Amino acid sequence: MGYPNIQMSKQGFSSPSRDSQTGRVRIFDVLRGLSVVSMVLFHFCYDLTAIQGTELPWFKPPLEDLWRASISWVFLILAGIMCAYSRSNFRRSLVYGVFALLIWVVTTLAKVDVPISFGIIYCMFASTLAYAALERLGVAPRGIAAAGVLFVCFVLCLGISSGSIGLADARLRLPRCLYETKWLSWLGFPGPGFSSGDYYPPLPYSLIFLAGAAIGPGLKERLLGTPLARVSCPALEIIGRNALAVYVVHQPVLLLLSGFVS
Numbered sequence: 375m376g377y378p379n380i381q382m383s384k385q386g387f388s389s390p391s392r393d394s395q396t397g398r399v400r401i402f403d404v405l406r407g408l409s410v411v412s413m414v415l416f417h418f419c420y421d422l423t424a425i426q427g428t429e430l431p432w433f434k435p436p437l438e439d440l441w442r443a444s445i446s447w448v449f450l451i452l453a454g455i456m457c458a459y460s461r462s463n464f465r466r467s468l469v470y471g472v473f474a475l476l477i478w479v480v481t482t483l484a485k486v487d488v489p490i491s492f493g494i495i496y497c498m499f500a501s502t503l504a505y506a507a508l509e510r511l512g513v514a515p516r517g518i519a520a521a522g523v524l525f526v527c528f529v530l531c532l533g534i535s536s537g538s539i540g541l542a543d544a545r546l547r548l549p550r551c552l553y554e555t556k557w558l559s560w561l562g563f564p565g566p567g568f569s570s571g572d573y574y575p576p577l578p579y580s581l582i583f584l585a586g587a588a589i590g591p592g593l594k595e596r597l598l599g600t601p602l603a604r605v606s607c608p609a610l611e612i613i614g615r616n617a618l619a620v621y622v623v624h625q626p627v628l629l630l631l632s633g634f635v636s
Contacts, residue, residue, distance in 0.1 A: 399459070399597055399603045400603065400604055400605060400606050400611060401597075401602055401603055401604075401605040402452060402455070402456070402614070403610070403611040403614035403615055404605055404606070404607045404610045404611055404614060405448065405452060405614070406449075406452055406613075406614035406617055407607070407609070407610030407611055407612070407613035407614030407615075407617075408610055408614075409445055409448045409449055409452070410613050410614065410617050410620050410621075411610070411613065412441070412444065412445050413445050413449075413621075413624075414620070414624050414628070416441055416442065416445060417624065417625060417628055418628050418631070419433045420433075421625075421628050421629055424487070425486065425487060425629070446494060446574065446579075447582060449494065450494070450497070450498070450501070450574075450579060450582045450583045450586065451582060451583070451585065451586035452586065453498050453501070453502070453583060453586065454501070454505070454582070454583040454584060454585060454586025454587035454588075454590060455586045455587065455589065455590040455593060456590070457502065457505050457506075457509075457586075457587040457590050458587070458590030458591045458593070458594045459590070459594065462506075463502050463503075463505055463506035463509065464503070464506045466502050466506075467498075467499050467500075467502035467503035467506060468499075470495055470496075470498045470499035470502060471496075471499040471503075473495050473618070473622070474493065474495040474496035474498075474499050477490050477493065477495055478490055478491055478493075478496075481571065486629060487571050488569050488570060488571035489570070489571060490570055490571045490572040491559070491568075491569075491570040491573070492559060492560055492570060492573055492574070492575050493570065493571070493572030493573065493574055494572060494574040494579075495621075496560075496574070496575075497574040497575065497576060497579045497580065497583070498583070500576045500580060501576065501579070501580040501583035501584065502583075504576070504580060504584075505583070505584060505587050514587065514588075515584055515585075515587060515588035516588055516591060516592075517588060517589070517592065518588075518589060518592070520585075520588040521585040521586070521588035521589045522585075524581050524582070524584050524585040524588060525581070525582060525585045527578070527581050528578050528579075528581035528582045528585065529541070531577060531578035531581065532578055533545065534548070534562045534563070534577050534578055535562060535563075535564055535573065535575070537550075537553060548563075553565060553566075554566065556568065559575070560575065560576075561575055561576055561577055562575035562576060562577030562578065563577075
Protein backbone atom coordinates (compact mmCIF):
# COMPACT_ATOMS: atom_id res chain seq x y z
CA MET A 375 0.00 0.00 0.00
CA GLY A 376 3.03 2.25 -0.04
CA TYR A 377 3.06 3.31 3.60
CA PRO A 378 6.26 5.13 4.61
CA ASN A 379 9.10 3.24 6.23
CA ILE A 380 9.57 4.94 9.60
CA GLN A 381 12.85 4.97 11.51
CA MET A 382 12.23 4.35 15.21
CA SER A 383 15.49 4.09 17.07
CA LYS A 384 15.52 6.23 20.21
CA GLN A 385 13.96 5.90 23.63
CA GLY A 386 12.76 8.25 26.35
CA PHE A 387 12.43 8.81 30.07
CA SER A 388 9.87 9.40 32.76
CA SER A 389 9.82 12.03 35.42
CA PRO A 390 10.61 11.54 39.13
CA SER A 391 7.98 10.17 41.50
CA ARG A 392 7.07 11.24 45.03
CA ASP A 393 5.13 9.62 47.84
CA SER A 394 3.02 12.10 49.77
CA GLN A 395 4.12 10.80 53.18
CA THR A 396 7.50 9.07 52.90
CA GLY A 397 9.14 10.97 50.04
CA ARG A 398 10.25 9.04 46.99
CA VAL A 399 9.02 5.56 46.15
CA ARG A 400 12.51 4.24 45.70
CA ILE A 401 11.67 1.17 43.66
CA PHE A 402 10.40 3.42 40.84
CA ASP A 403 13.70 5.32 40.85
CA VAL A 404 15.55 1.99 40.70
CA LEU A 405 13.46 0.73 37.78
CA ARG A 406 13.77 4.03 35.95
CA GLY A 407 17.52 4.12 36.52
CA LEU A 408 17.89 0.57 35.22
CA SER A 409 15.93 1.51 32.09
CA VAL A 410 18.05 4.64 31.58
CA VAL A 411 21.23 2.53 31.70
CA SER A 412 19.69 0.15 29.17
CA MET A 413 18.73 3.12 26.97
CA VAL A 414 22.25 4.54 27.03
CA LEU A 415 23.74 1.17 26.07
CA PHE A 416 21.18 0.77 23.29
CA HIS A 417 21.95 4.22 21.87
CA PHE A 418 25.68 3.54 22.05
CA CYS A 419 25.21 0.41 19.95
CA TYR A 420 22.98 2.35 17.57
CA ASP A 421 25.54 5.14 17.14
CA LEU A 422 28.29 2.62 16.50
CA THR A 423 26.34 0.79 13.81
CA ALA A 424 24.11 3.40 12.15
CA ILE A 425 26.38 6.46 12.35
CA GLN A 426 29.95 5.16 12.68
CA GLY A 427 29.45 2.09 10.48
CA THR A 428 30.82 -0.40 13.01
CA GLU A 429 29.64 -3.97 12.50
CA LEU A 430 27.81 -5.48 15.47
CA PRO A 431 26.34 -8.72 14.07
CA TRP A 432 24.10 -9.29 17.10
CA PHE A 433 22.61 -5.77 17.11
CA LYS A 434 19.92 -6.56 14.56
CA PRO A 435 16.24 -7.58 14.58
CA PRO A 436 14.71 -9.33 16.36
CA LEU A 437 17.08 -8.67 19.31
CA GLU A 438 17.35 -4.98 18.48
CA ASP A 439 13.57 -4.62 18.33
CA LEU A 440 13.02 -6.53 21.56
CA TRP A 441 15.65 -4.44 23.35
CA ARG A 442 14.11 -1.20 22.06
CA ALA A 443 10.63 -2.27 23.15
CA SER A 444 11.83 -3.32 26.61
CA ILE A 445 13.12 0.21 27.18
CA SER A 446 10.31 2.28 25.69
CA TRP A 447 7.47 0.19 27.10
CA VAL A 448 8.90 0.32 30.63
CA PHE A 449 9.43 4.08 30.37
CA LEU A 450 5.87 4.68 29.20
CA ILE A 451 4.30 2.43 31.84
CA LEU A 452 6.35 4.13 34.57
CA ALA A 453 5.46 7.57 33.23
CA GLY A 454 1.79 6.57 33.35
CA ILE A 455 2.09 5.30 36.92
CA MET A 456 3.66 8.60 37.92
CA CYS A 457 0.41 10.42 37.08
CA ALA A 458 -0.84 9.26 40.50
CA TYR A 459 2.12 10.97 42.20
CA SER A 460 2.11 14.24 40.26
CA ARG A 461 0.75 17.40 41.87
CA SER A 462 -0.23 18.75 38.45
CA ASN A 463 -0.30 16.57 35.36
CA PHE A 464 -1.10 19.62 33.24
CA ARG A 465 2.14 21.27 34.38
CA ARG A 466 4.01 18.00 33.97
CA SER A 467 2.79 17.70 30.39
CA LEU A 468 4.00 21.23 29.70
CA VAL A 469 7.52 20.32 30.80
CA TYR A 470 7.50 17.35 28.44
CA GLY A 471 6.18 19.55 25.63
CA VAL A 472 8.95 22.12 26.03
CA PHE A 473 11.65 19.46 25.96
CA ALA A 474 10.07 17.69 22.98
CA LEU A 475 10.20 20.97 21.05
CA LEU A 476 13.81 21.61 22.07
CA ILE A 477 14.84 18.09 21.03
CA TRP A 478 13.23 18.60 17.61
CA VAL A 479 15.03 21.93 17.13
CA VAL A 480 18.44 20.63 18.24
CA THR A 481 18.30 17.39 16.22
CA THR A 482 17.13 19.32 13.16
CA LEU A 483 19.97 21.84 13.41
CA ALA A 484 22.65 19.26 14.30
CA LYS A 485 22.01 17.15 11.17
CA VAL A 486 23.92 14.19 12.63
CA ASP A 487 21.07 11.72 12.24
CA VAL A 488 17.40 11.80 11.23
CA PRO A 489 15.74 14.65 13.21
CA ILE A 490 13.42 13.57 16.01
CA SER A 491 9.81 14.42 15.24
CA PHE A 492 7.06 13.18 17.57
CA GLY A 493 9.45 11.11 19.68
CA ILE A 494 8.91 9.53 23.07
CA ILE A 495 9.12 12.85 24.95
CA TYR A 496 6.38 14.19 22.69
CA CYS A 497 4.39 11.02 23.44
CA MET A 498 4.73 11.68 27.16
CA PHE A 499 3.57 15.26 26.61
CA ALA A 500 0.50 14.17 24.64
CA SER A 501 -0.30 11.23 26.94
CA THR A 502 0.07 13.19 30.18
CA LEU A 503 -2.05 16.01 28.76
CA ALA A 504 -4.71 13.51 27.68
CA TYR A 505 -4.71 11.87 31.11
CA ALA A 506 -4.97 15.25 32.85
CA ALA A 507 -7.99 16.11 30.68
CA LEU A 508 -9.63 12.72 31.37
CA GLU A 509 -8.93 13.18 35.07
CA ARG A 510 -10.51 16.64 35.04
CA LEU A 511 -13.60 15.18 33.35
CA GLY A 512 -13.75 12.37 35.91
CA VAL A 513 -13.33 9.59 33.34
CA ALA A 514 -9.64 8.68 33.77
CA PRO A 515 -9.05 4.88 33.52
CA ARG A 516 -8.78 3.10 36.86
CA GLY A 517 -7.93 -0.43 37.95
CA ILE A 518 -6.34 -3.60 36.66
CA ALA A 519 -9.22 -4.44 34.32
CA ALA A 520 -8.97 -1.06 32.56
CA ALA A 521 -5.19 -1.44 32.35
CA GLY A 522 -5.57 -4.90 30.82
CA VAL A 523 -8.00 -3.68 28.15
CA LEU A 524 -5.73 -0.73 27.32
CA PHE A 525 -2.67 -2.98 27.04
CA VAL A 526 -4.45 -5.43 24.73
CA CYS A 527 -5.59 -2.50 22.56
CA PHE A 528 -2.00 -1.24 22.52
CA VAL A 529 -0.66 -4.58 21.27
CA LEU A 530 -3.38 -4.81 18.62
CA CYS A 531 -2.58 -1.28 17.43
CA LEU A 532 1.22 -1.64 17.20
CA GLY A 533 1.04 -1.81 13.41
CA ILE A 534 -0.80 1.49 12.96
CA SER A 535 2.24 3.34 11.61
CA SER A 536 2.60 0.61 8.98
CA GLY A 537 -1.06 0.76 7.98
CA SER A 538 -2.87 -1.98 9.90
CA ILE A 539 -4.22 -3.15 13.25
CA GLY A 540 -4.54 -6.66 14.65
CA LEU A 541 -2.22 -9.64 14.96
CA ALA A 542 -0.79 -12.22 12.55
CA ASP A 543 -3.37 -13.20 9.92
CA ALA A 544 -6.17 -11.32 11.68
CA ARG A 545 -5.02 -7.90 10.54
CA LEU A 546 -7.21 -5.10 9.27
CA ARG A 547 -5.74 -2.68 6.74
CA LEU A 548 -6.54 0.92 7.57
CA PRO A 549 -7.80 3.42 4.95
CA ARG A 550 -4.95 4.61 2.77
CA CYS A 551 -6.22 8.18 2.91
CA LEU A 552 -5.01 8.41 6.52
CA TYR A 553 -1.43 8.15 5.27
CA GLU A 554 -1.72 10.41 2.23
CA THR A 555 -1.65 13.63 4.24
CA LYS A 556 1.23 15.05 6.26
CA TRP A 557 -1.15 16.46 8.87
CA LEU A 558 -1.77 13.22 10.77
CA SER A 559 1.84 12.19 11.45
CA TRP A 560 1.57 13.68 14.95
CA LEU A 561 -1.25 11.23 15.76
CA GLY A 562 0.23 7.99 14.42
CA PHE A 563 -0.47 8.03 10.67
CA PRO A 564 2.86 9.01 9.05
CA GLY A 565 2.38 10.91 5.82
CA PRO A 566 4.36 10.89 2.56
CA GLY A 567 8.09 11.31 3.09
CA PHE A 568 7.81 11.41 6.88
CA SER A 569 10.82 10.14 8.84
CA SER A 570 11.97 10.43 12.42
CA GLY A 571 14.88 9.15 14.47
CA ASP A 572 12.38 8.53 17.28
CA TYR A 573 8.69 7.98 16.48
CA TYR A 574 6.30 7.31 19.35
CA PRO A 575 2.95 8.90 18.41
CA PRO A 576 -0.14 8.81 20.67
CA LEU A 577 -1.55 5.98 18.56
CA PRO A 578 -0.70 3.43 19.79
CA TYR A 579 1.73 4.46 22.52
CA SER A 580 -0.63 6.55 24.67
CA LEU A 581 -2.54 3.31 25.28
CA ILE A 582 0.34 1.70 27.19
CA PHE A 583 0.91 4.99 29.04
CA LEU A 584 -2.75 5.04 30.09
CA ALA A 585 -2.48 1.39 31.13
CA GLY A 586 0.23 2.45 33.56
CA ALA A 587 -1.87 5.41 34.68
CA ALA A 588 -4.81 3.09 35.37
CA ILE A 589 -2.85 1.04 37.91
CA GLY A 590 -1.02 4.05 39.40
CA PRO A 591 -3.54 4.98 42.13
CA GLY A 592 -3.88 1.36 43.26
CA LEU A 593 -0.12 0.92 43.41
CA LYS A 594 0.20 4.14 45.37
CA GLU A 595 -2.16 2.84 48.04
CA ARG A 596 -0.66 -0.65 48.19
CA LEU A 597 2.99 0.40 48.15
CA LEU A 598 2.69 3.05 50.85
CA GLY A 599 4.91 2.07 53.78
CA THR A 600 5.77 -1.39 52.41
CA PRO A 601 9.32 -2.80 52.12
CA LEU A 602 8.87 -2.99 48.34
CA ALA A 603 8.56 0.80 48.16
CA ARG A 604 11.94 1.09 49.86
CA VAL A 605 13.86 -1.29 47.58
CA SER A 606 17.14 0.52 47.09
CA CYS A 607 20.13 0.74 44.77
CA PRO A 608 21.74 4.16 45.30
CA ALA A 609 23.55 4.32 41.94
CA LEU A 610 20.43 3.46 39.95
CA GLU A 611 18.31 5.79 42.09
CA ILE A 612 20.59 8.74 41.29
CA ILE A 613 20.30 7.98 37.58
CA GLY A 614 16.53 7.48 37.88
CA ARG A 615 16.03 10.76 39.71
CA ASN A 616 17.98 12.57 37.01
CA ALA A 617 16.53 10.75 34.00
CA LEU A 618 15.67 13.96 32.16
CA ALA A 619 19.19 15.34 32.48
CA VAL A 620 20.70 12.04 31.35
CA TYR A 621 18.37 11.91 28.37
CA VAL A 622 19.30 15.42 27.27
CA VAL A 623 23.09 15.05 27.52
CA HIS A 624 23.77 11.39 26.85
CA GLN A 625 23.50 11.36 23.07
CA PRO A 626 26.13 14.07 22.34
CA VAL A 627 28.47 12.28 24.73
CA LEU A 628 27.81 8.93 23.06
CA LEU A 629 28.42 10.38 19.59
CA LEU A 630 31.87 11.57 20.69
CA LEU A 631 32.62 8.27 22.44
CA SER A 632 31.48 6.14 19.49
CA GLY A 633 33.73 8.18 17.20
CA PHE A 634 36.74 7.31 19.36
CA VAL A 635 36.08 3.60 19.62
CA SER A 636 34.89 2.93 16.07
